[in-house]
Amino acid sequence: MLGQTGAAQVGSVTVKTTNHTGLSIEHWADRALERIIYVAPDSQSIMKDQAEAYRDQIRKVLTHFIAQAIKSDRTTLYNLFLQQGHRDMAEILRKL
Secondary structure (H helix, E strand, C coil), X not given: CCCCCCCCCCCCCCCCCCXXXXXXXHHHHHHHHHHHCCCCCCCCHXXXXXXXXXXXXXXXXXXXXXXXXXXXXXXXXXXXXXXXXXXXXXXXXXXX
């Protein structure tokens, strides 16, 4: 209907920028952890310590597997570039 307005509420927004690179593996692991594990600031000390230790372990696992996924994707792209006759582009990916 004309004349009516609506308002949408949006949560807080964080912006990260880089110089000539993508965001780091650690950045993406931390973003995933924000969705997987939340430790309330007012949690009991022992529970908070356990949750933070668990979060640190999960972060290591996420970081490892994100790195493996990136390597696997680069291998796929490397081989596609070679198949298309773009050895120079393939070598750029191999060196990353």
